[in-house]
Amino acid sequence: MDEADLKIPERSPTLRAYLFMDTPIVILGAGPAGMAAAMTLSDAGKNAIVIEKDTQVGGLAKTLLFQEGDDLFRTDIGPHRFFSKNPFLYQFVENILHEQWVEVPRQTRQYIDGKFYAYPIIPLQALKNIGPLRACGMGFSYLKGAAEFGLFKKPIRTFEDYIIRHFGKKLGSFNMLNYTEKIWGIPCAAIHPDWAKQRIKGLNVRSALKNAFKKNNKKQPKSLVDSFFYPQYGTGLIYETIQKKIETRGSTVYTKSTPAQIRHKNGTITEVIIETDRGGSMTVSPAHLVNSIPIQQFISLLHPAAPEEIQHAANQLKWRSQVYLFITFNKPSIMRDNWIYFPDTHIPFGRISEMKNFSADMSPQDKTSLFIEFFVTKGNTLWNMENNALFSLTMDHLEKIGICSRTDVRAYYTFKKSHVYPVYDLTYKTHLETVTSYLDSLTNLYTIGRPGRFKYTNQDHSLEMGIAAAKSILENKKYDLEHAGSEDDYFESGTLAGMQAHTHQ
Ligand SMILES: Cc1cc2nc3c(=O)[nH]c(=O)nc-3n(C[C@H](O)[C@H](O)[C@H](O)COP(=O)(O)OP(=O)(O)OC[C@H]3O[C@@H](n4cnc5c(N)ncnc54)[C@H](O)[C@@H]3O)c2cc1C
Incomplete structure (x- = not known):
């Protein structure tokens, strides 16, 4: 790389240092996933260049x-x-925020048909609001759904099926099917049951009632937890604090900056062209590239272009x-x-x-x-x-x-x-697998986060993916990024150590 070809921003001595380092690590997107990757690398003594299009870090959080x-x-x-569900992540945030x-x-409550309902439900209050006749109707509809999908083994093909199986059509229509259609803008019969798995796994009529009658139930599903942690000045404090920490140690966060092209050769990312607000574009040859920007955008930036079937699949998401x-x-x-x-x-x-x-x-x-x-x-x-x-x-x-x-x-x-x-529609999974298996085959690329993996993550899942990407770089082996942050896994394993089981070289 010829220094004369590069426009190096006046105000960025750190970037200058990186550009001529042998092995810079570039992270696209400064949301929870990208910032967790940067923090984990920084804790291990590795600096990174973080590229963020917004004016501040934290992404949706x-x-x-x-x-x-x-x-x-x-x-x-x-x-x-x-x-x-992962104690490691509490420790991760605690180390960043301390007493903050x-x-x-x-x-929390719900407002339905002109009445307020506590959430999680208080059975007597709900019964009073709904009325005994309607409640009986809901009970029968629940038994009908349970028989249809449980006893007679009708397959669960859609989110609507899942709700009918676990709650019955009438209770489902009361506050779940309508709310879900509001969120997604498509009928529940056109939504993949995966969404239920990620959001309300473990929640059903029995668990809801059990929780309502039994306080301090430690095994309660995540939708029902009755306390949570929150940073003193908003959730963004986690990511602003990470930014301060990593910049003090030598990493650089470029806000108002975006990747313009991502070059690759023989299954390896070779160069990233970045537009910054600090003086035009610059080219970095990363040893490792961590991506958390939307998956379609990333595919569209590849040069040479990704195979047509990959582009087609990405555009269906x-x-x-x-x-x-x-x-x-x-x-x-x-x-x-x-x-x-x-x-x-x-x-x-x-x-x-x-x-x-x-x-x-x-x-x-x-x-x-x-x-x-x-x-x-x-x-x-x-x-x-x-x-x-x-x-x-x-x-x-x-x-x-x-x-x-x-x-x-x-x-x-x-x-x-x-x-x-x-949008988890009925075809998303096939298209997504096509795209992610292509991206995961690029040796020095780690695709993570809600936009990067097209996955309905919460902060904890995205943090876990970022940490897993950083560990992949530090330990020179690719962790299974698809399953990092997937509750099916860490619900049981509980700590990042549990992720060892999913690694593949
Ligand atoms: C309304 C709402 C409520 C939520 N409530 C909760 C909650 O209570 N608890 C919880 O844990 N989670 C909650 N979440 C989810 C949480 O916000 C996400 O899981 C988390 O922010 C995902 O982090 P991420 O890094 O994967 O993606 P993002 O937060 O989306 O970060 C991606 C980053 O990439 C940047 N980017 C995009 N394109 C480019 C580009 N071309 N170039 C450079 N940068 C780019 C974006 O600006 C962004 O900063 C909520 C989300 C929403 C929308």
Whole structure:
């Protein structure tokens, strides 16, 4: 590589050092997966170049700041509780945040057919709200589903089948099938049962009732956990702290930067061309490349181009987007919940959250905020709605339900994100396997994270994938990145040591 060919940014002595190091490690995307990889490498004395297109780190788990005069409001992009079955990951975050994260009691409800229901359910309250006749109907429908799929062994082919098997059609339609259709924008009969496995595995009528009657049930499914950990200044604190730590030790995080081309030869990544905001493009020859940007984008950047069937398969993978409304209020509190779900389809949003109920430091003492999430397809009506129309629509519903009033509102902000939820339709698995097996065959490439692996991860899964990628580099053997962060595995194994079982050289 000829130094004269490179435009090396004036303000980046660290990058200059990397460009001429023999073996730089490049990480694409500074979300939880990318930052966990960078942190693990840094802990082992290896520096990396992290390339992030946004202005700040944290990906979907970043925390945004809104300054209103002297008042500072913080919000996650949809509140992020930290929960994991893997004790190693608590230790990982604890080592980063120390006392800056706290255990928060969970208080969540659902609003269905004009009534509030505690979540997890309180059987007597639910029975009172639903009424005995409807409850009996739900009971019979549950037995019918259990007989059909359990006794008569009807195969579970869709998410709808899974719900009918474990809850019955009537209870399913009450708050699960409708909420799921709201999230994905497609019928539950067109959604792969894998989604249930990742989100509500272990949850069924029996476990829900058992949990409701038996407190402190340590084996409860993840959807029912009644406390979680949360960083003092929002979930993004984890990733901002990682950034500070790794930059002090010599790694560089390039924000507002993107890969423009990824060159490969004989099954190895040879060069990455990067557009930075610090002075044009630069070329890096990485010894290792960790990718956590959306899988289709990565495929489209390959040079020479990936085989046609790989490109075709990548283009079949679809994403669901989100629109967000953040409202600040001139009052100290709105509700006692961390969040409330709205499964009814006539209500345009899916969830509202009060960030102050996660950490008091998310709002000034005498003020508070609400974060409202809409599930959308890029380009649809909600995606294109004017800010004031979205605010007005939302307030109409919130006022009618009795949650808050326009007269207390200080300000509101809207923003959007694409590539939020990988759509698990009925064909996604075949296409995904085609793409990931191609990517995993590139020797010095480690594809991780929610966008990178097109996997519905939570933070803990993405952290685990990032750590596994870093371990692969450090130990010179490829860990099974497909199963890192997959609960089917670590539910049982509990620690990263358990991942040894899945390694392949
Ligand atoms: C509304 C909502 C609520 C959630 N709640 C929780 C929760 O309560 N608990 C929990 O654990 N998890 C929660 N999650 C999930 C969590 O946010 C994700 O699992 C996690 O952020 C995934 O991390 P990642 O690094 O895999 O991907 P991402 O967070 O998506 O990070 C990918 C990064 O790559 C960057 N990037 C993309 N394209 C490019 C490019 N071309 N060049 C450079 N950089 C690029 C992105 O800007 C981003 O920073 C929630 C997610 C959402 C949307």
